[in-house]
Amino acid sequence: MTGPERSNRIDAGDVVLAAPVLATLTPLRRAVLPDLAGIGRPGHIALTFDDGPDRRSTPHFLKVLAEHDVRATFFLLGSMLRLDPALGRELVDAGHEVAVHGWHHRMLLRRRAAATYDDIARARDLVATASGALPRWYRPPYGVLTTAGLRACGRLGLTPVLWTAWGRDWEARATPDTILRTVTRPLVGGGTVLLHDSDCTSAAGSWRRTLGALPGLIEWAAARRLTLGPLREHAVVGQ
16 A cells, blocks of 8 residues: 655654553553553453464364353454455454454554554554454553554554553463463453464464463453453443
């Protein structure tokens, strides 16, 4: 797709907007930018996965989720979906929601405005074509949203959303137990969970540990009478 006029420098506004949404500032994001953080109705937790789809791993997540009758939102990388477009359709056919994580997993601060638009647009178009579902959500790699990214979302009809809790499941030292403890420690009703169904940008084999933590997360939510589900059922603030 043709993007806006190219620039050879990063706009200072990009840094200003990105600062409060860095992944390391999740508590601040929850307090100041609840819409972007993904805060929804109190009885619901949005379950989201990044970096797929991956034929080696994603079907295992689909199996566990089906066994527990849980649906989720999968933020897909265009570069991964291109390798297995049919898997995008399988996600939708299984009742899950598909969303956009960009084409390449690169921080937006390192991209010009035109490249940012092209990356998001290219991924959005493939997600829509492969899955048969027009995506609604966008999550920037590393949780850094720039001015250019925000403008691209506006042009493409996408709503940016991040998370309120993560499992740090990409780390080589992570285990199912540490992932579960890390993700549930700050988690309350209305929150959005970030996990990964692929290790394409993480430690090799990390998805297996995430998969091992998933039943425990489902049980944790059930014990607190919280419903796990996709963002489309989350009633994100302002949506």
